[in-house]
Structures are given as structure tokens and as C-alpha cells.
Amino acid sequence: MLIPISNTPRDYSWGSVDLIPALEGREPTGRPEAEVWYGDHPGCPSVVAGGSGQTLDEALAAAGEQPLPFLLKVLAAASSLSIQAHPTIAQARESFAREEDAGVPRDAADRLYRDANHKPEIIVALSDEFRALVGIRPLDDTRRLVAALGEGPARAALMQRLGAPVGAEGADGAATGADAAAPASVVRDLLAWALTDADADLVADLVRALERADSDEFAEEIATLRAAAADFPGDPGLIVALLMNLVILRPGQALFAPAGVLHAYQSGLGVELMAASDNVLRGGLTPKHVDVPELMRVVDVATGPAPLVVPQEIAPGVREYAPPVSDFALTAVTVTADQPVTVALRGPAIVLATAGEVEVRTADAVVSLVPGAAVYVGREDRVEVSGAGAVFVAQPGRA
Template identity: 50%
Template sequence: MLVSLVNEPRDYAWGSTTRIAELEGRAPSGRPEAEVWYGDHPADPAVVPDGRSLGDWLAAEGAGTGAPLKLPYLLKVLAAASPLSIQAHPSKEQAAAGFAREEAAGVDRASAERTYRDDNHKPELLVAVSETFTALAGLRDLVATRRLLGALGDAGRPLAERLAGPDAAASLRETIAWLLSGAAQAEVNAIVAAAAQADDEEFAAELALARHLDDAYPGDPGVVVALLLNLVVLRRGEAVFVPAGVLHAYVEGLGVELMAASDNVLRGGLTPKHIDVPELVDILDPTPAPPPVLKPEVHDGIERFSVPGIADFALQHVAVHPGGPAAVNVDGVGIALVTAGEVEVEGTRERVTLIPGCAVLITPDEGAVRVKGSGDLFVATPGR
């Protein structure tokens, strides 16, 4: 069965006023439009043609399985015009323990001080839809970071000294805790001021971003935390994968995002929202590493983004065109979304034509769908 899905954009302040409207081929609303959710997450479920939420429909219909069903993933279109908060997400074990702890303490799930809103992990994958998508993802190799700090002169020296220990991960964990504690504000201010004046060919983009972040969040220690992260500029169709504990922040661009169905976020700066520093540091993976860019497997012209050990989701990207792939396998319950062109998706009984921003649920009994037309199609499914 194929079931059409619609939803309204969420108006987070960092959202673009134009990108989602342009994708959907309509006039801008005049408000920031940050995300469109295509899933059954109770915070903002998609709606099926009879007016029910997707969650209610899946509970009643079971998506062809004969039993109530809940999606293990959440598919989104994300449009950032300004930086999101620096953040990390817990592992499944950390989320279960944290959620149980806050439930036992009686912390209201809607409270701004609440850290764990569910007991699930939130690994996430983002594929660039715009020509470029800028992000910060993962902690940079410390040899390179010390070169960047060297470009800041005397202002960068205290931070470089803190990062000079023999254990890179331990040094980073302790330094991030110090930066976010409030005790380092004088050093933060000095580094930000030096970054505003510094001129370094190797790190020109990182320094320019620091100036941009300080304009958006003046005095925020997250501006300095951002200087410890890999700057990633994805080209259209390229992807970044963020596993548990990895600090990241999306900066600017339009993308398709797929994640485990969770709302657990530990923030680390660039936000007026609650930051639980001890809990962030506890769940943090401080291991420096290259940017976590994810390469797809390509079979029969279809790109498949999947990660070993992540059973919640996988994402297929299909360039649909005459002579291209005619069939797309769908393992489990799927959601198909078009971001360019016009694509006809045909199941065993229904046929749906999708234009950019339109999505359709594919029930597990289909197994595969046939596609034709010309455009970019993304198909989310459970992982392997």
C-alpha cells in the first residue's frame, strides 16, 4: 500500500525563510521554516489523506503487518539559514539510563531543564540537497588544532597548553568541560577577539566561521568549542553521519536528514537553551577523528547510505530518469520523498506522483516499488 504524507514546516528561529518554499515551489510564508517531519514522532507526526496522524494510522492499520507499528526512524527535510546549537546525542544505553533517572526524579518531560525526553539513541545522517551544505562534525586532529590556535597568537596559547597532554581524548574532554563551565569566559573572549583579527591561509574558513558564530551568539563559549571541530562542506549528494557522542552543528544549507526516532539532545553551546555540562561531558566521545563523511554503496545506479550496527535506518538515493533504475527494493516500512523533478512511484495497487517536498509511506508488504519520471528520490527504510 502507498499512503501519501503531508506536514507543515517547523518554524525554529535558525530556519531558512526561502529554501523549503523554493523546494516545494510556493511563495515563502515570511517565517523561518526549519524542518518538515515525515514520520510518526509524536512531537509532530505527518498526516495521511483521511486526516489522521501517521502515528494513529500505523497503530490502527499496522502498515500491512496486521499489528500496530511504530517507525524506528524519522525522515526530515532540514533548511538551516543560521547555525544550530553544538550538540551530541547519547548511545542507547546512556539514553535508557538517563531517561529512567529523570523519570524517577519526577522531572517533567516538557521542562526546559529535561535532558532525556525518551529512552532511545539518536544517530543521524544528512545528505546535502543544496549545492553546498556547511556543518561542523567531530573533533579535529589536535596537531591541526594547535596550528589553528597558533594563528591566534598569545590568545590561543592557554587553550593550546590545555590540549598538549599525552592523551588527546582526555585533553579534549577536560577542555570542553572547562570552556562550557563559565570559568573560561576571559579566555573565550580573548580567543574570539583574536579570531576576528587573525589571517591564516590554512584556516581561513574556520576563522571566518568563528566570526560568523560570534555575530550570532556573542560571547558564547560554543564559538571556541566550534574551533575544535572539523569544518565540513558537503556538495550536493554528499553525506555526513553522526554517531553517538560526537559533537556536531549544522550551519547552513538544505538537506535530507534521517535519524533514529528520538528527541534526546545534549547541547554544547551556540544556544540560549539549557546546557547540562556534566551530562554532555559524560556522554561525549572526545576522540579526535577525520570528518565523518559517509560514502554510499552503489548498486544498479542506486546509492545506499547505511551504517553497520545501526538497525534503525538506511537511506537510498535514486536519480530517476529514463533508462535509470526502474525498481527500488524496500525492506520493511519505507518513506519515499522527492527533492527535485517529478517521480511516479507505483506499488501493487496504487500509483502516486511525487513532486518536490511530497512523500509517501510504503507498507512492508510491497517489498519493492517501480519508479519512473525524472528527479531525485530518497527512500528511508529500517537498517540491516
């Protein structure tokens, strides 16, 4: 069963004006185009081709199919998304039930849990570079970044809370105190302080410090923080962003944000795949509701490098991104005119074209796709992709 699907781009303020139109080969509308959703999520289900107006969730229900366990998107960012983390499935179930029992409307601005699912997610870069903040970098690295800010109240306060009172850190910014051995405690305390107690004067001093900061090692990080400060004046989430790994992905590179890991995409075009959920706990760089106690309940305060995903080449022209979740896996397929590719399926799938012109074929049906077009594939154990171009195949994971 093949069902061609499409959707209207969502016009979130952080969206790019031109990245999605360029992918689809059309003129920009002049409005931000942030995301295109491919799936049956009730927040914005895809529309079935043919002019009937039927949505994919309606079509699947009519055919007796189960809802998809994943949601596929094209994401185009021109400025930072909110810093956010997502709950585990156990946390989501308990907290969703709590808000339901309390009678909080599901569309309320301060509603945190809109469903009972977790929301791990992976994003693969399509643009020449895709920038993201993800996870908490090692604290010694952050101490060196803060040391580059120069003298001032923000530097002094941050160094003290990073476990290195001013004058006690080494020349490289490394901590010498007892807190250096307890990074999780340091991070947890610093996050809570940044979002509840850091005052406007301190944030303003941090912005001034970033403007004069000069560091070869952290030049990209400082530029990213300056841009965030300009887009979100006075937002204490800037301190949270300062703690996070900056990742610059090149085409085909990917990162994975599991439950609890802070992340905030900054700029670029990518294909994003996630569990079918809309549960978001925000941690700054946003005008939306931030519930600090709930964020602190779910956030992962472990430090370390960014959680990147290296694809496995399973056949010529076929690379699979398989994070350790059962909800989804993502396969990137490149085909040439003389070399069609067959992809094995473990369940229902969505095939999204991102380059060239391709055909998606099953035993009894075929659909042609151009960049930005997609097709739902159901009740099949394999699908053939032919033509000259590239597609991504979203389907249930192996885990």
C-alpha cells in the first residue's frame, strides 16, 4: 500500500525563509518555514494526495492500520529553537496522567505533557552545515570558555558556580576545588540557579562579556552565544546555552537527543525523526512557558561530548542511522539511474525524497517523488527505490 502525502510548512518564528523552498525548488513565500511534518501525529497530520482533504491519520484508521510510532520532519532553522529536553516514557505516562487528572487543557500554554509518550529524536544534516547545541560539555572545557570572557561579575559568578572560585583555577581554567570531582552536582545547581536566580544585571554583563571575548578555541561557541543573546535579549537561558556542546554537522552527519538531554538546534536544514510525541520541557531561549522544577526532574546532567550517530552502510548507497530506541530508525538511500536499491522494511514506513527524481515501487504500485514529496508505505516487507536522487526511509527501529 502506497499513499502519497504532503503537508504545509509550519511558520514558527525561528524558521528559515528560504531553506525549505530551495529544497522543494520553488520561490519563498516571504514567511518563515520552519518544519514540514510527515506522519499521522494529530498536531499536524499529513494530507493524502488526490484532493479529498483526507489526512493520513484518517486514512490509516479507515484502513484498520495502527498509528505510526514515529514522526518524520524536514526542519529549517534560521535562529535558535528553545533549549529543551524530553521525558522518559515512564515520566511521560505519569506526568500526562497527572495533568489529565488536574484538568489542564491539552492546548494550554502551560501544559507540559500533551501525550503519554517519550520523544527521543535524531536529526541528519542536509545543508552544508547544521548547527546545534546538544548535551553538557565537560566542565573543564566550560571553565576555559568562561575564563575567556574577561573580568566582570558574570565571569566571577560562573567560575564560582563551576567549582573554581576566581583566582583558584589554573591557567587553563581547570578547577582545583572539591566540586571538580562532582560535575553532575555542579551542573544541576548551575542550571537551577541560571533559570531561577540569575538576575537581569548578571545576564546583561554576560552579554557584554561575550561581545568583548576573544578565544581561538571557542570562537564558534562565542559567535553562537552572541547570536542567541541578540535573538533573546535578557533570557537567562543564555547561561544554559553556555554550558552546552556546540556541534556543526556536515551533510549526512547526525546527532541523537535521547530522553533528558538538553538540545537546541541553531541553524540549517535537516531531516528529523522522533517518537510520535509533543512533550517538551523548555530551558530558556524562548518566550514560551518554562517550568524549572519539572525540567530539573527530567534533565540529564551528565557531562561529555555531543551524542553523535554514525550511520552503518548496509549496502551500496544505503546507510542506516539506528539509535538505541524501538520507535524508529532512519535509512538514507542514494540511487543512480542504472542502480535501483531495495530497502527491507520492519513495519510501516515513510519515504521522503530530498534530491533528484525517484520512483518508489512495491509489487503492485509505484509513486514518483521529487524533493519534499513523501509516500506512506504500509503492509510491505520491502520497497524499491529507482531513478536518480536521494530519499530517507523512516520506519520502526530494531531495538
